[in-house]
Amino acid sequence: MPENGLGRREVLGAAGISVCGLALAGCGGGETKAQPSLKGKVIAKTADVPVGGGTVIEDLQVVVTQPTQGVYKAFSSVCTHKGCAVGAPKENVIRCACHGSEFSADSGKATKGPATAPLASYKVKVEGDGIVVA
Template identity: 85%
Template sequence: MLGAAGVAACGLALAGCSGQDAKAQPNLKGKVIAKTADVPVGGGTVVEDLQVVVTQPTKGVYMAFSSVCTHKGCTVSAPKDNVIRCACHGSEFAADSGKATKGPAGAPLASFKVRVEGDGIVVA
């Protein structure tokens, strides 16, 4: 089964909470970003070195978003109960769309279109 997360945001400039300089997110197209076994239904995983959070909001549907909060650039945590949370300031995002559901963040997380190849989740 395939899961789609919308438009790829491979060139998005991102900054860390610590006030680090902005850096470009690497081009992830064609890259295996997670294994299906590592992404629980209703939850997900954060791939820190790629700055991506991968979710499985419903069985067999996989989504991927930037793991950088749109409020101040902190890294979000792995989703639980289909909610992606940012511990820095309490923002929450929907694991099925990346939409901000609780502020202070107002903008959605940047999304990546993904597909399943074998046991891997690949950026389309």
């Protein structure tokens, strides 16, 4: 037994638990889907994203917002609390119907719990009438 009182098995067991915990963090205990690369992909049309609101692209698990005229943002549509899908933004607020979490449509920051972590963000740009992941 080493000086710190932990044997090889205890250290390896603790490391395994830590790795498993990291793999499950943020997935709400459900299965996670492999997210295809969105880089270079048109994810929405500018005409489909109202000012102060937005749209959810369900098959890509992305929510696209336009917090102010001509400014577009994109975030994961998976709530950071338990993994539920968030709804389309209204009045610059992205809401999760499962437990009431709210996120800012301009930053993805959690503004009302139970979620405390922000939504993952995507860098986007406008090309023609499309919103493209940069």
